[in-house]
Structures are given as C-alpha cells and as structure tokens.
Amino acid sequence: MQFTKGHGTGNDFVILPDPDNRLDLTPGLVAALCDRRRGLGGDGVLRVVRAAAHPEGAATAGEAEWFMDYWNADGSFAEMCGNGARVFVRYLVASGLAEPAEGALPVATRAGVVRALVTADAIAVEMARPRLYDTATATLGGLTLPGTAVDVGNPHLVCALPAGLELTALDLTRAPEVDATVFPAGVNVEFTAPGEPVDDTDGHVLMRVYERGSAETLSCGTGACAVAAVALRDAGRDTGVLAVDVPGGRLSVTVTEDSCWLAGPATLVATGTLDPTTLTTP
Numbered sequence: 642m643q644f645t646k647g648h649g650t651g652n653d654f655v656i657l658p659d660p661d662n663r664l665d666l667t668p669g670l671v672a673a674l675c676d677r678r679r680g681l682g683g684d685g686v687l688r689v690v691r692a693a694a695h696p697e698g699a700a701t702a703g704e705a706e707w708f709m710d711y712w713n714a715d716g717s718f719a720e721m722c723g724n725g726a727r728v729f730v731r732y733l734v735a736s737g738l739a740e741p742a743e744g745a746l747p748v749a750t751r752a753g754v755v756r757a758l759v760t761a762d763a764i765a766v767e768m769a770r771p772r773l774y775d776t777a778t779a780t781l782g783g784l785t786l787p788g789t790a791v792d793v794g795n796p797h798l799v800c801a802l803p804a805g806l807e808l809t810a811l812d813l814t815r816a817p818e819v820d821a822t823v824f825p826a827g828v829n830v831e832f833t834a835p836g837e838p839v840d841d842t843d844g845h846v847l848m849r850v851y852e853r854g855s856a857e858t859l860s861c862g863t864g865a866c867a868v869a870a871v872a873l874r875d876a877g878r879d880t881g882v883l884a885v886d887v888p889g890g891r892l893s894v895t896v897t898e899d900s901c902w903l904a905g906p907a908t909l910v911a912t913g914t915l916d917p918t919t920l921t922t923p
C-alpha cells in the first residue's frame with residue numbers, strides 16, 4: 642500500500658492514493674493506520690480517489706476530477722475537513738495528478754465541491770459560508786460554557802472562554818459533554834479567547850479544538866472557519882478577514898457574502914509503502 646504523510650498547521654493525515662477505488666478501506670484499517678504507536682499516526686485518512694470511481698463522488702464527477710474521501714482517526718467519516726482539503730490539493734499537485742496553474746482547482750467532498758488556490762507557501766480553499774444555526778453548551782471538567790452551533794459542512798460548537806481563564810488551562814484529554822439532541826451526529830468543539838491585533842485583519846482569535854472522531858488536534862480548518870464566523874457575528878459584521886491561531890500555527894479565514902476562504906501552509910513530509918497485514922490494533 643502506497644502512502645504519503647502530510648499536515649496543515651499540525652493537523653496530520655495519512656494520504657492513500659487509490660484512483661480507481663480498489664482499496665478495501667475499512668474503519669478498522671483507518672484506525673490502525675492512524676494509531677500513533679502501532680501505525681503511521683494521523684488525525685485522519687485522505688483517500689485520493691477519482692470522483693467518478695467513488696459512489697459519493699460520482700454525482701459531482703462533472704465538476705471535479707478528484708474526490709477527497711476523508712476519514713477520522715477512529716474510522717468514522719466526516720463530511721468535510723478544511724485542512725485535509727488543503728493537504729489533499731498539495732498532494733494532487735506534488736504528485737502530478739492536477740495542475741495548479743489553471744486557476745482554482747475543484748475537489749469533490751461529501752459536503753460538495755470546494756475550490757483551491759495554490760502557492761508555494763500556502764493553499765487556500767473556498768468552502769461554503771459557515772451557517773450559525775443554534776445555541777448549546779459544552780461541559781468540561783465541571784465548567785459549562787455557552788456556545789454557538791455552526792454548520793461548515795460538518796458540525797461545530799464554538800465556545801468563548803470567560804475572562805481570566807486561559808486556553809492552555811483546559812484539559813482536552815477527554816471529550817467535552819454536549820447536548821446530543823442538538824448534535825445527533827456528534828460535534829467538533831472549539832474553545833476561543835481573543836488575540837492581540839494582527840495587521841491586515843479584522844480580528845484575531847486563539848482557539849483549541851476537540852474534534853469528533855480524532856480527539857484534540859493541533860488545528861482544525863473548518864473549526865477556524867466556524868470560529869471566524871462567530872467572531873464576526875459578535876463584532877456586528879457579516880464579512881471580514883480573521884487570523885485564527887491554533888496550537889499548530891496560524892490560519893487565515895476570509896468570510897465573504899457567499900463563501901469562506903481558509904488559507905495556511907500545507908506540507909507533505911514523507912512517502913512510502915506499507916504492508917497493511919503488519920498493522921495491529923489494541
């Protein structure tokens with residue numbers, strides 16, 4: 642089995658090239674690949690498959706040649722992964738499967754087709770504008786925080802920390818408790834604090850995230866988009882540019898009238914082969 646390992650601001654992925662959808666990818670195999678001690682390690686898997694060859698990509702095969710088949714580290718599916726899409730596009734270009742020079746590159750996902758712009762330093766992906774749709778709470782270590790539910794193709798709950806509580810003080814080794822009636826399919830939970838002003842932006846937010854299916858990660862692209870949309874709402878604005886700092890680095894989010902751009906570094910670090918029969922799970 643061929644693989645490449647890559648990351649976007651520390652949100653890391655095992656990339657599996659499988660153009661014709663031949664791999665028998667199962668939740669167990671995904672979890673074993675993502676195991677950080679027994680496998681390659683990753684927050685998720687990105688299968689690179691032709692849209693026409695995948696049942697969930699076929700409907701958009703006329704718009705995008707490639708389908709990002711994203712899986713969380715526990716073997717569950719997610720509709721969308723913002724950093725994953727950026728790393729996926731870096732892989733397509735680096736491996737010669739797509740040409741970046743032809744303008745925005747379309748990629749099919751479970752949340753529809755996204756478009757990417759590629760430069761040497763960064764990859765920006767245009768996704769749907771985040772939709773703020775409800776309020777809910779997250780409880781963590783006896784602390785209950787109010788938050789805003791946001792749909793970025795996948796579900797998010799954005800909770801601001803009260804003044805005086807440091808983001809670094811949160812214990813995210815366990816999942817925050819949330820209301821399952823608001824989030825029947827689970828949710829990614831972002832905790833935020835205000836950052837110092839950053840040039841050429843309309844705001845700066847610090848964030849940590851506990852991801853559905855992957856636990857705490859160093860970064861979450863769709864989470865950064867959700868956080869930016871809530872920050873703009875709180876500032877009485879509809880659109881703007883936000884710097885969102887995550888433990889793994891800085892993301893830039895631009896919310897426009899009808900879409901949302903997520904930009905940041907996307908890096909490939911290794912390529913190799915693996916015999917899946919050597920993988921074991923606890």
Ligand SMILES: N[C@@H](CCC[C@H](N)C(=O)O)C(=O)O
Pocket residue numbers: 652713718719720721722723724725795796829852853854855858860861862863864
């Ligand atoms: N890290 C991703 C989000 C991955 C999916 C998420 N865990 C979910 O289950 O919705 C990102 O960069 O957006």
